[in-house]
Amino acid sequence: MQSIAADPAVTRTEYRDAMARLGAAVHIVTTDGPAGRAGFTASAVCSVSDEPPTLLVCLNRSASVYPTFQANGVLCVNVLGPGHQALASLFGGKTPMDERFAAALWRRLDTGAPLLQDALVSFDCRVLRHSAMGTHDVLFCEVTAQAMGDDAGLGLIYFNRRYHALGAAR
Numbered sequence: 245m246q247s248i249a250a251d252p253a254v255t256r257t258e259y260r261d262a263m264a265r266l267g268a269a270v271h272i273v274t275t276d277g278p279a280g281r282a283g284f285t286a287s288a289v290c291s292v293s294d295e296p297p298t299l300l301v302c303l304n305r306s307a308s309v310y311p312t313f314q315a316n317g318v319l320c321v322n323v324l325g326p327g328h329q330a331l332a333s334l335f336g337g338k339t340p341m342d343e344r345f346a347a348a349l350w351r352r353l354d355t356g357a358p359l360l361q362d363a364l365v366s367f368d369c370r371v372l373r374h375s376a377m378g379t380h381d382v383l384f385c386e387v388t389a390q391a392m393g394d395d396a397g398l399g400l401i402y403f404n405r406r407y408h409a410l411g412a413a414r
Contacts, residue, residue, distance in 0.1 A: 267403035270324045272335045273301055274350075274358040275309075277316030281358065282309040283344055285336035287402045288380075289321055297387035299367055302380045310381075317371050318355035319385060322363040324400040325393075326409035331360075332400065353389040364393045 254262075268287035275282050288302035299321055303313060313319060324332055335344050349361040353368040360366060369385035376382075399410040 264405050265403070267401045267408075270328070270332050270400045270402050270407065272322045272324060272328075272332065272360060272363075273303075273313075273319055274322065274360075275313050275316045275319045276352075276356050276358055277318055279312045279315030280341075281345065282312040282341055283335050283358065284309050285332045286321075292384060297367075297390075298372070299369060299385045299387060301383040301385055303383060304380050305376070306379065313371075313383075314374075314381075316357075318357050319369050319371065319383070320353070320355070320357035320359050321367040321369065321385070322360035323365045323367075324360075325362075325364050326398050326400050326407075327362075328360075328400060329407045332407065353391065355388060359391055362393060363391075364399060366391045366393075 269289070271286045271289050272283055273286050273289070284303075284307060286301065286303075290300050292298040292300050301319065301321060303310060331348055334347055345358065350358040351361055353359055353366075355368050355370060357368060359368065367387045368389040369387050372384045372386050374381045374383045401408050401410045
């Protein structure tokens with residue numbers, strides 16, 4: 245078996261190029277509360293535990309939305325389907341918050357964080373704790389409520405710096 249030698253000094257660019265080969269589900273993460281409403285597109289989201297139901301969300305501390313998320317302490321992870329590519333791009337760019345939220349229909353569950361009405365699934369959460377790692381905070385979020393969408397036939401992933409539909413067409 246041939247082994248792959250690890251590069252002893254991986255640069256930021258090399259690491260980002262390698263991570264582009266790691267496909268990930270696409271989410272819009274939202275918050276609302278005393279600090280205001282905000283949202284961003286994220287692929288760094290995963291399950292931590294089912295008892296209690298807990299998600300991990302990574303958020304760059306230099307992001308414009310960071311102070312709002314930190315102050316509100318609640319968020320909603322909205323899992324996207326292929327029909328949400330334009331919305332994902334909107335929430336991933338420099339578009340003003342009011343324009344981002346005007347591009348879709350939203351509702352609320354327990355925490356008041358905006359829930360995307362046609363998401364595949366949405367997880368309404370309270371941030372239990374956070375831990376700094378490099379440029380990001382790792383948020384540990386307890387799921388207090390969830391909403392399942394009508395159609396889970398196709399998902400949206402980000403791979404090789406592009407969006408791709410995931411799943412079989414019906």
